Amino acid sequence: MRRKMCVFPILIIFTVVMLSGSSDALSQEKKYESILGIWDIEADVDMEVMNFVVTFTMEGDSIKGTFESDMFGEADLTAIKLDGNTLTFDMVLADGMAVSTECTVGKDEVEGTFYADAGTAEFTGTRRKGGY
Numbered sequence: 001m002r003r004k005m006c007v008f009p010i011l012i013i014f015t016v017v018m019l020s021g022s023s024d025a026l027s028q029e030k031k032y033e034s035i036l037g038i039w040d041i042e043a044d045v046d047m048e049v050m051n052f053v054v055t056f057t058m059e060g061d062s063i064k065g066t067f068e069s070d071m072f073g074e075a076d077l078t079a080i081k082l083d084g085n086t087l088t089f090d091m092v093l094a095d096g097m098a099v100s101t102e103c104t105v106g107k108d109e110v111e112g113t114f115y116a117d118a119g120t121a122e123f124t125g126t127r128r129k130g131g132y
Contacts, residue, residue: 032056032063034105035087043114043123054125067091
């Protein structure tokens, strides 16, 4: 009987730890749900309109992002931060150019600025329907 009593508290502790980890992942996803998905971005770069795709996903309790462009290639997004409806992130493009981004996110639209040593580019975008 004594041995069974020792196992029960361990099972309770294990369950609480597992549930709290899953709760953290859910709260992180809730925090970032306004940006999750695939975004079609249009930017004015050197007086030429360019199209990009930015994707945000959750991996466990971490937000991940990617940037895709025919001209600039693919890049992982880093330092992704969402404060209210202000989103910031960084990336290094295939040619080595470092870019910082600041934008305002609405329900399914975004507008902001890419900042690089070569200059700035204003952009707008919409989230694709159908999720992520």
